[in-house]
Amino acid sequence: MKLSPPTTAFDGPAAEAVPAWSPAPPEPPPRPRSRLRRFLRHPYTWWVLLPTLIAATYFYGIASPQYVSEARFVVRSRADAPQLSLGAVLTGAVGGSASNEGHSVRDFLTSHDAVMRTHERLNLVEIWQREEADFVARLRHDDPERLTRYYNGMVSASYDSTTAVVTLRVRSFRPEDSKAIADTLLALSETLVNSLSERAREDALRVAREEVAIAERRVVASREALTRFREQQQDLDSAGSAQAAVQTIAQLEGALTAAQAELRERMAFMRPDNPALQSTRNRIAALERQIAAERARRTQGDGALSQQLAAFERLMLEREFADRQLASATASLETARMEAQRQQLYLARVVAPNLAVHPLYPRKLISVGSIFLGLSVAFGIGWLLVAGMREHAA
Numbered sequence: 503m504k505l506s507p508p509t510t511a512f513d514g515p516a517a518e519a520v521p522a523w524s525p526a527p528p529e530p531p532p533r534p535r536s537r538l539r540r541f542l543r544h545p546y547t548w549w550v551l552l553p554t555l556i557a558a559t560y561f562y563g564i565a566s567p568q569y570v571s572e573a574r575f576v577v578r579s580r581a582d583a584p585q586l587s588l589g590a591v592l593t594g595a596v597g598g599s600a601s602n603e604g605h606s607v608r609d610f611l612t613s614h615d616a617v618m619r620t621h622e623r624l625n626l627v628e629i630w631q632r633e634e635a636d637f638v639a640r641l642r643h644d645d646p647e648r649l650t651r652y653y654n655g656m657v658s659a660s661y662d663s664t665t666a667v668v669t670l671r672v673r674s675f676r677p678e679d680s681k682a683i684a685d686t687l688l689a690l691s692e693t694l695v696n697s698l699s700e701r702a703r704e705d706a707l708r709v710a711r712e713e714v715a716i717a718e719r720r721v722v723a724s725r726e727a728l729t730r731f732r733e734q735q736q737d738l739d740s741a742g743s744a745q746a747a748v749q750t751i752a753q754l755e756g757a758l759t760a761a762q763a764e765l766r767e768r769m770a771f772m773r774p775d776n777p778a779l780q781s782t783r784n785r786i787a788a789l790e791r792q793i794a795a796e797r798a799r800r801t802q803g804d805g806a807l808s809q810q811l812a813a814f815e816r817l818m819l820e821r822e823f824a825d826r827q828l829a830s831a832t833a834s835l836e837t838a839r840m841e842a843q844r845q846q847l848y849l850a851r852v853v854a855p856n857l858a859v860h861p862l863y864p865r866k867l868i869s870v871g872s873i874f875l876g877l878s879v880a881f882g883i884g885w886l887l888v889a890g891m892r893e894h895a896a
Contacts, residue, residue, distance in 0.1 A: 545885075550877040557873045558866075566636040567861030571680035573670045573688055574853040577603045577695055579846060603698055603847055604661050607691050608668050611659035617650045620686050626653065629683070634675040639864070657683070667852060677858040684855035692849045699847035710831070710838040717828035724821040731817055751793060758789040 541547060610616055620626060626649065630641035641652050656673045670687060674680045765782040772779055 546881060549884075550874070550881050553877055554870065554874045558870045560638065561864055561866040561869055564636050564638075565864045565866070566634050566639055566675055568639070568673045568675060568863035569677040569680050569858035570862045571672045571677070571684040571855045571858055572853065573684050573851065573855040574667050575670075575688065575691070575849050575851045576666050576668065577607055577847060578850055579699075579848075603695060604666055604668050606698065607694060607849075608659045608661040610694050611657070611668075611670060611687055611691065612654055614646065614650045616687065616690060617653045618646065619690050620683065621649070623686050624682055626683070629674055629676075629679045630656065632675045632679075639675075657687070670855075672855075673863055681855050681857050688849070688851070688855065695847045695849045703842035703846065706838045706842050707835070710835040713831040714828070714835050717824065717831040721821070721824040721828050724817065724824040728817045728821055731813060754789055754793045758786060758793065761786045761789060 617626070627641060627644045630652065632640075635641075641649070643649070643652075658671045660669045661667075662669070670684060672680045672684045672687070674683065761782060765779065765786060768776070768779055768782060
């Protein structure tokens with residue numbers, strides 16, 4: 503007998519064969535990352551937002567208030583004083599008459615010398631290490647070099663070439679400290695201006711006094727030379743002696759002319775052997791010899807009157823020039839004294855140092871905004887550079 507194969511409930515002609523292995527069902531799609539997680543892992547958060555948050559935390563929660571004391575002044579001479587007025591300074595109407603000493607004072611206010619002099623009077627280290635100061639803004643070193651660098655960050659001085667006004671701004675952690683530093687710097691500036699003025703006056707007067715001394719020595723030397731000449735020649739007035747010699751020769755020549763006329767007159771009615779004619783001839787010859795001797799004495803030889811007169815005239819001319827030089831130097835000295843008084847410098851305060859009520863620093867919003875914008879721009883530039891390098895590498 504033939505046995506049939508066993509069957510199951512699902513066996514039948516329409517049943518399909520079930521394969522021995524089938525693939526696993528597909529995995530469900532990954533869940534999208536949360537926005538917070540993506541935000542925290544983004545480089546912009548770490549390079550821009552986090553530093554900005556730290557800066558905002560410092561400026562709004564930790565930074566100590568800083569008070570500003572401001573002063574304004576001009577440097578003037580007494581010659582410019584009538585043209586100076588408060589309205590003209592504030593409106594800028596005194597631009598061209600400003601002295602160059604304003605630049606010198608501005609440079610002095612930011613110099614190491616100003617720091618040391620102010621520190622000797624006020625102890626800047628103690629002022630900028632007050633307990634009110636936060637750990638970032640306070641002074642952390644007391645050596646002169648780093649104190650000067652910190653000082654230049656807290657004190658500023660600017661010069662306006664249009665109005666010739668120097669503006670001084672001082673910051674500290676107490677209003678009274680800012681005002682004290684500003685007052686001290688103004689006092690030091692006044693001392694500097696006075697020293698500059700005194701030095702300029704002394705230089706001008708020194709030159710004028712030296713010229714007077716030179717002129718006085720020249721006058722003394724010329725008078726001594728003239729005295730020695732008179733002693734050597736044994737003549738007080740060579741010009742007068744020359745004039746007297748000229749008059750003597752003129753008188754002899756007049757007598758000679760009269761004698762010659764008398765001789766011609768007598769020869770008209772006297773015999774040639776008349777004794778009167780011979781006497782007249784003898785007188786004429788004597789006058790001629792005397793005139794020749796006088797002329798020779800005054801014009802010939804080392805001791806001639808002409809040479810004596812020339813030397814005397816040179817000495818007199820030198821004395822006259824020396825006297826004129828002395829008079830001119832004396833007048834210049836008096837003028838220098840008057841001009842030194844007119845050009846004396848002084849410091850005129852336009853705005854006195856104020857006692858601050860509200861702190862102007864730190865500028866919180868401006869500082870945080872500047873940090874955010876700067877980091878954003880830097881991040882954008884860096885992101886573009888990295889993207890360009892990746893594209894080039896691909």
